[in-house]
Amino acid sequence: MKPEWWPGEEHEAFTEWAISNGIDTNSVTPARFQGRGLGMMATRNIKRVSAQKGEIVLQVPTQLMLRVEDIPSTFVGKLPEDISVHALLAAYLTHDALDEQSRYDLWRKSWPSRKDFEDSMPILWPTALGGAQLPSSKDDAPTHSQQPSLLPTSISGLWNSLQPGPKTRKYSPDHQNIVSQQAQRLRKAWMDVISALPDTNWETFSYNWLIVNTRSFYWIGDGQETPEDPNDAMGLVPFADYFNHADVARDVKFDENSYEFRATKDYEKGDEVFMNYGSHPNDTLLAEYGFFLDENEADSIYLDDIVFRDIHSAGQQEELWLNQYYGNYQVTPHGPCYRTEVAACLSYMKEEDWRNHVLEGQSQGLDESRSEATIKGWILTYAAEADATITALQKAMELDTTVQAHRSKAEMLLRRWRQIKDLCEHAAKSVSV
């Protein structure tokens, strides 16, 4: 009898292919893990040799990767010059899948299905649950403005219990408004691809776009400059894309010869070996990868829309902008960030006092307990949004037939909003007023 973790025949076949093509799997093998699909299991005890170096757990020859430079120039030449790397990789995978001799065939069979993405990735969810309007959304009825927004605010950019404050400046918000930016990238990718290859199939293309989104690794070639957009520094690494994410340290190295992954902690035979996809808050993990963690040191929420309700005059906002404190007011499980503290002072200080405080550390006009009360008020406003959305979600689960048909997604959202509420409560306690 096969063990519970047995990955299945297609994964065994792909593992054989990997080994015979020079992938050094050394001490890991694909296995099933409850709630995480496939992942990597240690086949022996793995040691983090010293504080600096752990054992190599996987080494993949660079020549097996799929990067822009591996796509035939005849294919690249058909597409618009400004197409993103992400779109190009997805377009190539889509058209290459039609080739019966494709070298990626066994690898492709190891990937999740489109249905797996439809279940886990908010961008593909029905609009009633916050999904995006995409070229062939089945329910492309526009969302009614009265309908509550059920996705976390960082993902949707929307609020149920408040009107966001005005913003006089355009800035690039970290980890906010994620789904609409993602949908914009996907729509642009799609337009670029069908302008050159009109017979491309939307379902297959969007599937491959999500494969690249969830399974690519940072890659820049030897001597290449780091691109402005980090989304353009990516490549796919066969077999390494079995690693699931956890809040562990990262030790990954690549060069023209190989992509190498090292353990950053000790693992016992049978343990799941994780990699770190980056310091992502849970809302980013949910929107970009379709899951989130129970415990996440990198979790955070953003107060920007709330802060700008109190700091709404053009003069105050210009002060923030000129001093590089405009936006990205973060609250982590440990409390508010320094930018939030600086913004809180501006809500009551004279602009000149505030400038002297921020630039020269002077304290005229500074009232710490007032700053703390302001910050606490902002955090509790976010907590009230969590309460309002939890209530709306529970009501939708009782009354809305679309939401009822997608119960596990609604439960996932409920779990995340409860986490957000807890994060707010902890953070509010950390502010001493």
Ligand SMILES: C[S@@+](CC[C@H](N)C(=O)[O-])C[C@H]1O[C@@H](n2cnc3c(N)ncnc32)[C@H](O)[C@@H]1O
């Ligand atoms: C690079 S793949 C990892 C392999 C994947 N689990 C599979 O079955 O093919 C990334 C995807 O794995 C899942 N994943 C990664 N880390 C996870 C975790 N800690 N918990 C749950 N799912 C996770 C998510 O679906 C994510 O989009």
